[in-house]
Amino acid sequence: MSLVFRAPISIRFAHCDPAGIVFYPRYFELINGVVEDWCAQGLGVSFHEMHMVQGIGLPTVHIETDFVKTSVMGDKLIAELRVIKLGRASATLEIRMLGQEQDLRLKAQLVLVMAHVKERKAIALPVALREQMQKYLTD
Structure with a gap:
């Protein structure tokens, strides 16, 4: 059985347009925050560790929302x-x-690619990171 990473999100004033609803580009920032939290809490390697120490990153190359x-x-x-x-x-x-009533607010599918930060080219997922990711792979 695969794991599901869950993260709470509070909708703040900064996320909203003058009508008081989330302005759609802010969802992309929230999505990136979820990925960043998943890396740190679910995979055990923070964005800081990846980018600043290891020189690798996981940029989003495709997203459907x-x-x-x-x-x-x-x-x-x-x-x-x-x-x-x-x-x-x-x-x-x-x-x-999901909202507090488990009502679906947003659904996104995104592709992340492991990349060398300085060379800006794709590289294979490190074995340890791949092993952690596999725990969240749907059956």
């Missing part, structure tokens, strides 16, 4: 992250954001 239901300032969401595919240098993730 369905904005299912609006969220407003003050909402408390739960993000759920699953790995749906692992390649040699890539990981395809699904992130779902």
